[in-house]
Amino acid sequence: MSTFLSLCDAVAANLKDGDTVAMEGFTHLIPFAAAHEIIRQRKAHLTLVRMTPDLIYDQLIGMGAADKLVFSWGGNPGVGSLHRLRDAVEKGWPRPLAIEEHSHAAMANAYEAGAANLPFAVFRGYKGVDLTKVNPNIRSVTCPYTGEVLATVPAIRPDVTVIHAQRADRDGNVMVEGIVGVQKEAVLAAKRAIVTVEEVVDDFGRRSPNAVILPSWTVTAVSVVPGGAYPSYAHGYYKRANAFYKAWDAISRDRDTFRAWMSENVLEKAPEDFAAFTGRQAA
Amino acid sequence: MTEYTPTEIMTIAAARALSNDDVCFVGIGAPSAACNLARLTHAPDITLIYESGTIDTKPNVLPLSIGDGELCETALVTVSVPEMFRYWLQGGRITVGFLGGAQIDRYANLNTTVVGDYAKPKVRLPGGGGAPEIATNCGEIFVTMPMSKRAFVDKLDFVTSLGHGSGPGSRAALGIATAGPTKVATDLCVIEPDPATRELTVVSLHPGVTREAIEAQCGWPLRFADGAGETPPPTETELKVLRGLQERTARAHGSDA
Numbered sequence: 001m002s003t004f005l006s007l008c009d010a011v012a013a014n015l016k017d018g019d020t021v022a023m024e025g026f027t028h029l030i031p032f033a034a035a036h037e038i039i040r041q042r043k044a045h046l047t048l049v050r051m052t053p054d055l056i057y058d059q060l061i062g063m064g065a066a067d068k069l070v071f072s073w074g075g076n077p078g079v080g081s082l083h084r085l086r087d088a089v090e091k092g093w094p095r096p097l098a099i100e101e102h103s104h105a106a107m108a109n110a111y112e113a114g115a116a117n118l119p120f121a122v123f124r125g126y127k128g129v130d131l132t133k134v135n136p137n138i139r140s141v142t143c144p145y146t147g148e149v150l151a152t153v154p155a156i157r158p159d160v161t162v163i164h165a166q167r168a169d170r171d172g173n174v175m176v177e178g179i180v181g182v183q184k185e186a187v188l189a190a191k192r193a194i195v196t197v198e199e200v201v202d203d204f205g206r207r208s209p210n211a212v213i214l215p216s217w218t219v220t221a222v223s224v225v226p227g228g229a230y231p232s233y234a235h236g237y238y239k240r241a242n243a244f245y246k247a248w249d250a251i252s253r254d255r256d257t258f259r260a261w262m263s264e265n266v267l268e269k270a271p272e273d274f275a276a277f278t279g280r281q282a283a
Numbered sequence: 284m285t286e287y288t289p290t291e292i293m294t295i296a297a298a299r300a301l302s303n304d305d306v307c308f309v310g311i312g313a314p315s316a317a318c319n320l321a322r323l324t325h326a327p328d329i330t331l332i333y334e335s336g337t338i339d340t341k342p343n344v345l346p347l348s349i350g351d352g353e354l355c356e357t358a359l360v361t362v363s364v365p366e367m368f369r370y371w372l373q374g375g376r377i378t379v380g381f382l383g384g385a386q387i388d389r390y391a392n393l394n395t396t397v398v399g400d401y402a403k404p405k406v407r408l409p410g411g412g413g414a415p416e417i418a419t420n421c422g423e424i425f426v427t428m429p430m431s432k433r434a435f436v437d438k439l440d441f442v443t444s445l446g447h448g449s450g451p452g453s454r455a456a457l458g459i460a461t462a463g464p465t466k467v468a469t470d471l472c473v474i475e476p477d478p479a480t481r482e483l484t485v486v487s488l489h490p491g492v493t494r495e496a497i498e499a500q501c502g503w504p505l506r507f508a509d510g511a512g513e514t515p516p517p518t519e520t521e522l523k524v525l526r527g528l529q530e531r532t533a534r535a536h537g538s539d540a
Contacts, residue, residue: 026335026336026350026364027335027348027349027351028335028352051364072411073409073411073412074407075408075409075410077311077348078311079347081408081409085407086406086407089404090404090405090406090407101410101411103411103412103415103416104334104364104368104412104416105368105372105413105415108364108367108368108369109365109368109369123368123369124373124416124419124420125373125415125416125420126415126416127415127419127445127458127459128392128445128448128453128454129411129443129444129445130396130401130441130443131396131411131415134401134402178352178355178361179336179352179355179361180361180363180364181336181350181364182363182364182365184363185363185365212363233352235352235355239352240347240348240351240352242347242348242535243537245347246536
């Protein structure tokens with residue numbers, strides 16, 4: 001059963017130095033508040049897994065929390081580069097970053113394989129491309145029925161998956177709505193799962209019988225952090241701060257400007273400060 | 284005639300390639316503008332799909348990211364990302380994939396991964412995202428990107444997604460049955476693979492653009508089709524709809540900090 005904890009306690013109890021951590025949310029519901037708590041607790045030597053590293057991993061990488069990144073698209077969507085990711089890969093700042101690079105199809109299949117308790121994922125992909133030459137984890141298998149050669153990648157099995165969701169009920173069940181990405185798969189593939197939510201409700205009320213709900217017993221800890229997905233968004237609560245995504249380009253381009261911003265907006269802040277972002281127009 | 288920019292005619296030329304019956308996998312940026320322009324002009328029933336899982340979406344403003352709320356709110360249905368890549372893309376349900384890139388070569392192979400050596404890159408680009416599987420699992424591929432010598436290169440630093448490989452038979456040799464890139468819309472001209480050699484060949488020059496101007500922005504000796512004509516200029520309607528879309532988008536993205 002999940003336990004309601006403060007975000008500080010949830011991270012301290014469930015995430016250790018050296019862990020493989022997946023913080024998912026495909027543009028939507030990105031768990032920024034949890035990442036900031038990880039940075040404040042100075043967690044280190046993490047292997048960070050995420051399809052789209054986005055600003056959330058740019059911040060973790062720039063603060064030196066990661067030894068390795070597993071990813072499939074590392075840009076600032078619609079804006080350009082992730083400058084902290086680039087600085088780590090191109091110049092080794094603030095520390096060298098090993099990368100394991102995939103395609104989206106591979107990562108999505110690998111999470112699903114993890115959730116399905118399979119050792120690897122099989123799919124029709126990676127044909128004629130150079131990633132197969134630089135990532136030894138991309139291999140192949142011959143179909144025993146047709147003889148077709150198909151691509152394989154290892155299942156993703158994080159030590160910890162961290163996601164943000166709209167609601168938990170009093171029993172700690174979690175409901176996700178909107179663009180649901182790979183969050184369900186990432187939680188079910190992991191040994192432990194931390195979920196931050198916008199709010200706790202008595203019950204989920206009217207909903208589709210096919211709603212995406214993670215039962216309490218699949219989640220380790222639930223923390224109530226309103227606004228915790230900002231500057232990404234929470235469908236039904238607040239919109240994506242596209243203007244901030246654009247502003248991040250200038251903030252992150254320079255090492256000193258980045259560090260000053262992180263000091264003022266992350267190190268000197270607390271999870272409850274994210275509540276200020278919930279007043280934005282509902283998405 | 285109304286004035287227009289090179290970027291506008293590029294977007295309009297790309298939009299014209301789409302038909303009402305297409306089911307289109309949309310990349311972010313220029314492809315997204317072209318696909319939505321097509322939907323708002325000559326192809327009102329086109330099905331637009333974004334890799335965030337939004338199927339048959341009808342955004343009123345262009346999304347900045349592949350997963351803006353606008354896409355989900357205006358979609359027929361939103362599915363998970365594994366389902367999107369397994370059932371819809373790999374399942375062969377997509378007729379056209381729309382891609383851009385940092386580099387393209389004469390066989391329309393694309394690079395969005397690195398400039399320089401992979402292990403020690405000069406410029407680390409975002410990477411492939413959905414492109415490697417979009418390029419081989421969609422019925423055909425349209426590419427849109429502005430021309431420059433840095434972008435239209437003799438040899439890619441890295442093959443992120445497959446076009447026509449090294450020429451005729453490359454795709455078939457890998458067991459790929461889909462058509463691959465069939466059209467490249469640029470700011471200067473429209474380019475298509477030659478039916479026999481698969482090499483990119485200019486099929487129409489935008490109004491007022493010379494062969495020399497096009498050659499000056501290409502890193503290999505670019506071929507021109509016999510009888511390559513002029514791209515029809517943008518119509519008043521195309522320009523009005525595109526500009527309206529861009530204005531709504533700028534307003535929506537600028538005011539929500």
